[in-house]
Amino acid sequence: MKHLIALSMKYIRRQKLRTFLTFMCITLSAFILTTICCYGSSLYTTLYNESIYDEGKWEVDISSWLEKSKDKDKALDIIQHHAVVDDCFCVESRFVVNTAAEYMEEDSPDGRSYFIEISDGKNTTACKDIVTNSLSGNYDLIGQFDRNSMPVSLNSVTQKSGVYVPMEIKDMGYSEGDTISLTVRPATGVVDEDSDIVKKAREELKEKFGTEYCKGEKGYNRLTKEQRKKAYDSTIEQYLRIKKRIPLSKIPYTDITYGEPVTYTFKIAGFITPNSFIFRNEDFLTLSTENDKLDLSELCKKNPQLTLQYNPLVKIRLIDNCDYDEALKMLFTDLGFDYDNQFLDEYEYPHGENTLLLALELKSPYAMYKSMVAIVPLLLVLLIGWFIARFVIDNTFEMAVQERSTHFAAMRIMGASKTQVAFVVLNEALFYCFTAIPLGIILAVIICRLCFNSLRNSGLQYFEFSAKPLFIAAAAFLTIIALFISAYTSAMWASRKLSPAEALNFGKPKSKRKLRRRKSKLNLSSRKWLRRYTKKNIKACKSRFVIATITMALGVAMFTATALIGYNFRREMKDMSEYLSYDFYIDRYVVDDPDAPLAEPEKYFSDKEIFSEYYVQGYNYIGLNTIDGSDKIVRNKLLRTSKKGAATTAINIISEFDYNKYGIDKLTGISYEEYKNMDGLFFNNSIYDSSSYYDEETGKYVPTYEESYIDLGKGFTLTDYDDHNYHIVGKLSSKLGEGSIIIPAEKAPQYGINTFDILLSVSDTKHYEAAKEKVNDFALNNCSSGIEDLYIGNTGLFSLISAIVKIVASFLISIWLVGVLSMINSVNTSVLNRSRELMMLRSVGMTKKQLRKSVMLETVMFSTTAAITGAILGTGLYMLTLIEQLLAKQLRLQDIAAIPAVVALAFGINVLISIIAAIPAIKNLNKVESIAQAANG
Numbered sequence: 001m002k003h004l005i006a007l008s009m010k011y012i013r014r015q016k017l018r019t020f021l022t023f024m025c026i027t028l029s030a031f032i033l034t035t036i037c038c039y040g041s042s043l044y045t046t047l048y049n050e051s052i053y054d055e056g057k058w059e060v061d062i063s064s065w066l067e068k069s070k071d072k073d074k075a076l077d078i079i080q081h082h083a084v085v086d087d088c089f090c091v092e093s094r095f096v097v098n099t100a101a102e103y104m105e106e107d108s109p110d111g112r113s114y115f116i117e118i119s120d121g122k123n124t125t126a127c128k129d130i131v132t133n134s135l136s137g138n139y140d141l142i143g144q145f146d147r148n149s150m151p152v153s154l155n156s157v158t159q160k161s162g163v164y165v166p167m168e169i170k171d172m173g174y175s176e177g178d179t180i181s182l183t184v185r186p187a188t189g190v191v192d193e194d195s196d197i198v199k200k201a202r203e204e205l206k207e208k209f210g211t212e213y214c215k216g217e218k219g220y221n222r223l224t225k226e227q228r229k230k231a232y233d234s235t236i237e238q239y240l241r242i243k244k245r246i247p248l249s250k251i252p253y254t255d256i257t258y259g260e261p262v263t264y265t266f267k268i269a270g271f272i273t274p275n276s277f278i279f280r281n282e283d284f285l286t287l288s289t290e291n292d293k294l295d296l297s298e299l300c301k302k303n304p305q306l307t308l309q310y311n312p313l314v315k316i317r318l319i320d321n322c323d324y325d326e327a328l329k330m331l332f333t334d335l336g337f338d339y340d341n342q343f344l345d346e347y348e349y350p351h352g353e354n355t356l357l358l359a360l361e362l363k364s365p366y367a368m369y370k371s372m373v374a375i376v377p378l379l380l381v382l383l384i385g386w387f388i389a390r391f392v393i394d395n396t397f398e399m400a401v402q403e404r405s406t407h408f409a410a411m412r413i414m415g416a417s418k419t420q421v422a423f424v425v426l427n428e429a430l431f432y433c434f435t436a437i438p439l440g441i442i443l444a445v446i447i448c449r450l451c452f453n454s455l456r457n458s459g460l461q462y463f464e465f466s467a468k469p470l471f472i473a474a475a476a477f478l479t480i481i482a483l484f485i486s487a488y489t490s491a492m493w494a495s496r497k498l499s500p501a502e503a504l505n506f507g508k509p510k511s512k513r514k515l516r517r518r519k520s521k522l523n524l525s526s527r528k529w530l531r532r533y534t535k536k537n538i539k540a541c542k543s544r545f546v547i548a549t550i551t552m553a554l555g556v557a558m559f560t561a562t563a564l565i566g567y568n569f570r571r572e573m574k575d576m577s578e579y580l581s582y583d584f585y586i587d588r589y590v591v592d593d594p595d596a597p598l599a600e601p602e603k604y605f606s607d608k609e610i611f612s613e614y615y616v617q618g619y620n621y622i623g624l625n626t627i628d629g630s631d632k633i634v635r636n637k638l639l640r641t642s643k644k645g646a647a648t649t650a651i652n653i654i655s656e657f658d659y660n661k662y663g664i665d666k667l668t669g670i671s672y673e674e675y676k677n678m679d680g681l682f683f684n685n686s687i688y689d690s691s692s693y694y695d696e697e698t699g700k701y702v703p704t705y706e707e708s709y710i711d712l713g714k715g716f717t718l719t720d721y722d723d724h725n726y727h728i729v730g731k732l733s734s735k736l737g738e739g740s741i742i743i744p745a746e747k748a749p750q751y752g753i754n755t756f757d758i759l760l761s762v763s764d765t766k767h768y769e770a771a772k773e774k775v776n777d778f779a780l781n782n783c784s785s786g787i788e789d790l791y792i793g794n795t796g797l798f799s800l801i802s803a804i805v806k807i808v809a810s811f812l813i814s815i816w817l818v819g820v821l822s823m824i825n826s827v828n829t830s831v832l833n834r835s836r837e838l839m840m841l842r843s844v845g846m847t848k849k850q851l852r853k854s855v856m857l858e859t860v861m862f863s864t865t866a867a868i869t870g871a872i873l874g875t876g877l878y879m880l881t882l883i884e885q886l887l888a889k890q891l892r893l894q895d896i897a898a899i900p901a902v903v904a905l906a907f908g909i910n911v912l913i914s915i916i917a918a919i920p921a922i923k924n925l926n927k928v929e930s931i932a933q934a935a936n937g
Contacts, residue, residue, distance in 0.1 A: 004420055004423050004427065005427055008424050008425075008427040008428050008431070011424075011428070012431060015400075015403075017828065018400055018403065021396065021821055021828075022396045022432065023432060023435070024436075024817070024821050025392050025393060025396045025818060025822065025825070026432045026436035026437065026479075026483060027437075027439050027443075028392075028440065028817055028818045028821070029388070029389030029393055029479055029483075029818065030439070030444070030475070030479040031440040031443055031444045031814050032385045032389060032444075032811070032814050033385050033475045033479050034440060034444035034445065034479075035444045035447070035448060035811065035814065036381055036475070037471040037472060037475035038444055038445060038448035038465075038471065038472075038475075039807070040471055041467055041468045041470075041471035041472075042448065042463070042464065042467075044360060044466065044468070044471075045464050046462050046463050046466075047356060048357070048360050049462045049464055050462040051360065052143065052357070053143055053462065054144055054145055055143040055145060055356070055357065056140075056141055056142040056145075056315070056354070057141050057317055058087075058142060058316060058317055058354055059318055059353065059358055059363065060315070060316055060328065060351055060352070060353055060354070061315050061351060061352035061354075062314050062316060062331075064348070064350050065079075065314070065332065065335055065337070065349060066079065066090075066312045067310065067311075068337075068349060069335060070336070072092075072310070075336075076090060076092075076136075078335060079314060079316065079331070079335070080136070082330075082331055082334065083319075083330075084318055084319055084322055084330055085319070085331065086319040086320070087137070087138050087316065088136075088137040088138070088314070088316045089136075089137040089139065089141040089314070089315050089316075090134075090136045090312065090313065090315075091133055091134070091135055091312065092133070092134040092136075093131060093132070093312070094296055094308060094309070094310055094311075095129050095130060095131040095132070095308075095311075096116075096129065096130055096299060096300060096306045096307065096309075097129070098306055099305060099307055112188045112190055113190070113191065114128075114187075115127065115128060115186075115188075115189075116128070116129070116184060116186050117186075117187050117258070118182055118284060119182070119183050120182055121183070122172075123172040123173075124249065125249045126187075126247075126248035126249045127248060127282065127284040128248070128283065129282070129283045129284070130184065130283075130286075130294075130296065130299075131283055131284070131286070132287075132288070132293065132296060133150075133285070133286065133287045134287075134289075134293050135287065135288070141315060141317060142315060146313070146315075158270075159289045160269050160270075160289060161269065161290050161292055162177075162267035162268055162270075162292055163266045163267070163268065163286050163287070163288045163293075164268075164271065164272045164286060164288065164289075165180075165272070165286055166272065166273075166286075167271050169271065170271045174268055176268055176270050176271070178267070178268050179266070179267050180268055181263055181264070181265040182264050183261050184261065184262050184264065184299060185258050185259050185260065185261035186258070186259035186299075186303050186306060187253075187256055187257065187258045187259065189253030189254060189255055189256035190253065190254055190255045191236050191237050191240070191252065191253060191254075192253060192254040194254075197252060198236065198252065201239060201240060201244065202236075204721075204723075205232055205236075207721075208232075208721045209230045209231055209232050210227055211227045211230065211231050214231060214232045214233075214234060214236050215228075215232065215234065215235075217236070237251065241282075248282075259302070259303040259305070259306075260302035262298050262299045264294050266292055266294070267292065269288070269289070272285065272287055296308055318363070320363075324358070324363045324365075325364075328351070329343070353367060355370055355371065359371035386478050386482060388551060388818065389479060389482045390485065392551060392818050392821075393482050393486040394485075395825070396486075396822070396825060397425070397486045397489075397490040398489075399825055399826070400428075401490040401491075405494070408421050408495070412495075419495070421491070421495035422492065422494065424491075424494075425487055425490055425491035426484070426487050426491050429483055429484055433480055437483070440479070441475065444475075445472070448465065450806065451807045452464065454799055454803035455799075455800070455803040458791075458796040458797070458798075458800035458802075458803055460792060533854060534854055534858050535861075537854075537858060549869065550866075551816075551818045551822055552816065552823065552862070552866035552867075552870065553867075553870040553873065554815050555812055555815045555816030555817075555818075555866075555870065556816075556866055556867050556869070556874060556906050557870040557874040558808065558870075558874065559816070559906055560870060560873075560874025560877075560902055560906050561873075563898075564874070564875070564878040564899060564902055565881060566801070566804070566808075567898045567902070568878075568895065568898075582760055582761050582790065582794060583760055583762045583768075583771070583789070583794050583796070584759070584762075584772075584787065584788070584789060584791070585757065585758075585759055585760075585787070585790060586757060586758040586759075586760070586779075586784050586786075586787050587757055587785040587787070587788070588755045588756070588785035588786075589601070589757065589782060589783070589784045590754060590755050590782070590783040591748075591749060591754045591755065592782065594749035595749075597745060597746060597749055597754075598616065598655075598745060598746060600778070600781075600782055604775075604777065604778040605758070605760055605774065610762070610763060611762060611763060611771060611774075612761045612762065612763040613657055614758065614759065614760045615657035615758075615759055616655045616745045616756045616757065616758050616759070617652075617653055617655065617658060617745075617756065617757055617759065618651070618653030618745075618756035618757055619651070619737060619740070620650065621648050621649070621650050621651070622648065622650075622651055622720045622721070622722075623720060623721045624649060624718060624719065624720055624721075630718045630719055633716060633718065634649055634739075637716070637731075638685070638728070638731060638739070639685070649739055649740065650738075650739055650740035650741070651740065651753065652737050652740035652743065653743050653744075653745050653748050653753060653756045654743070654744065654745065655744070655745045656672040656673075658736075659672040659675070659744075660672065662734050663734065663735075664682075664734060664742075667707055667708075667732065667734060668682070668709045668730065672744070675744060676744040676746055678729070679727065680727045680728065680729030680730070681728055681729065681730075681741055682729070682731070682732050682741075682742045683730070683731050683739075683740070684731075684733070684736045684737070684738075684740050684742050685731070685732065685739060686705075686733070686735065686736060686737060686738040687703035687704065687705045687706065687733050687735060688705075688735070688738075707734055708732070709730060709733075710731040710732075711729070711730055712728060712729055712730055712731060713729070714729070715727055715728045715730070716728055718741075722752055724750075724752055726741050728741070761794070762791060762795045765795065765798075765799050768796065771791075772791075775787060816913075820916075823859060823863070823913075823914075824920055826862070827858055827859055827918065827920075828920050838851060855918050855922055856915070856918050858918075859915070859918040860911070860914050862914065863910040863914035864910070864914075866910060867906055867907050867910040871903045871907070874906075875899055875903065
């Protein structure tokens, strides 16, 4: 046995080129399969992280089951302590509703309004609804989507006794840990028409709508048909609350009727703020985390006009060691429901599932089936990679065994058994199994890690590199299977009994095909003969030619397709970057302090090391008061064209960044600091209109008008419906929005504008995480409508493209190298197998140059066939990405302009590869040359 092992190792040591080619082919095969598995593992981890962050760790939403239960407390106790439930999160929301409130506010002839009064005996506040929320279970079970939909923010909530109350209780002088007694009673009243607030509101209504009456009020029926159309279509109370933003506690009521009061005494656990953009005076929100709950049922019993509504949110996670469907059936049945008749009723008893998480955890067959669209493509790629590895390794071993066919024949003649001959080949496979495969796996893990780190730096926060042992083991197993299948087939071929003629012919069986009898003339100087001779050699090793060509063609196809797609993507992103010049967009930030509207943004975003720039902007339309002729002024003095009835204009809130960016400082000769302190505003018309067009050569829009500025001297004043005066002292034509009044952000609250957008640019990729942390802190402590992370489309774009290039290059280079090595192997083996034939041709007059040319022509035919096939396939894949433009006949010249250059580059690379691949084979020709010289000498 040890002699056979020594024989195998002797061949591995002596045939350095053959060993190197075989080693590299197996290493690259392991690299390809491990790369696919690493990306699959990382994709799995990324999807899992995203699912946990967005949705949470819960698996089933059974809120409807608790809602339909007769005894809510008992049902919740069953859920929390059930044998199949591993973890649970529950929010029970209870709120009172006045069934007559809607009719009171809209259709009541006496205009009575409903509200709830809350008092501690010294201070009084009012609200429309009281909402109590009781939290239990594990907060970490829910994700960001559920947290954002909560009525209050859970970031400052901890498990403690007592009740969390709104911030207005803190404004009354209370602190955390204090005990408070609040008396709650429903009330109805009529807005006091004799108060100054209401009188002023009536004047505003008459000025804006032509009548002081609202829809449904006394006196409304006496209005003309035209006046009814213009009248404010809600109540005076709604106007005060929504339009004027006056808190309920500040609205004057008269003729108040109170319901039965209920007093609640409890300990203050802390203070909470609404989680969404709502008026603080609309709802009185409370939250409890233990048994201290405000029981609103007593309030509803004493006041029949009130009804108590119940809205639970229950999300659970099932234990791992049980059947998913059986666990749901058991829980549903134990809650007192009929499984056979009610479980599948999605209308009455719906149960939402965290489908992606269930599929990733392999718990629910149905969830796995729904996720097959993401799993099948990865399995197909893995299967294709395995077949490539299988054929490449098979081709390599086949050539290695054929090269030694005379040795194996001699062993058989000397008495070696089939098993012993096969063992020699299998022992070589075992050597590569312990050397080449681990190297390929290690290289793949290192490169994949680098690629995924680049993706994370580009702003894809969920992306995380992961090389799970199961995936790596799968890659190793597939490579080993491919290796030993190829080694076994080659071993069986080597161990068969060869005739002397077959052994001398490198194992090739004697052809039974009859030769055509025709006269031929050997003309070594004919180019046609040289091409025919090369084709004959390729046909003699068709399988090797096909395998090498396919692998190289795949590399060319990937290069062509990714280069074209990457070029097109880069061009589109470059065009987009002209419009998308920021990384974070904070929508409708609500100013906390009108006297210092930029104080909070400055506090969080002024660090130039993290944020290269930050600026605010806003755009809104206002109605002009037509009584003083504002629309006429706008039409005649500001707008370019006469717009009859121009009773609206736009407000453009800008900061110093936009002011300087659009060149307003140079255009007017007035700095932003001076403009901010001026007693006047600019009116702007855009230099673009419907006649402007996009110049494809410059990549910019061609303006219709030239930039200009007109000083209006003392100017004039425009007035809107809210009595805000806009003193216009200058007229601009710039790149800003059409027909807008330019207002510095610092002066926005003076004009009743308390919300604007904040745009942030990150200094570089190193500070993305720090910038995101700052933005999240800002969101927790300030009110806004939402935050968009656009980093990946701006500053992180280069990192994203680099990461994609690395990922594609890892596949492309490995597959291309496999094809190149297969071609080198094939050509080199072909030269060695034809050494006697080449010696004969050299002896009869074939020159050394002709010998080299025949080898070069063979490699060129390999690479040319692969290049043509790959270029066609790659271009076809690229055109599939443009299928929508093709069908819509909207294909542009720049979409296909890069195809000739990329195809030419692919051909050039392949020609270079063919030259390099021919070098080892040409060196082998020196042996033929020396033998031929000896024969001629």
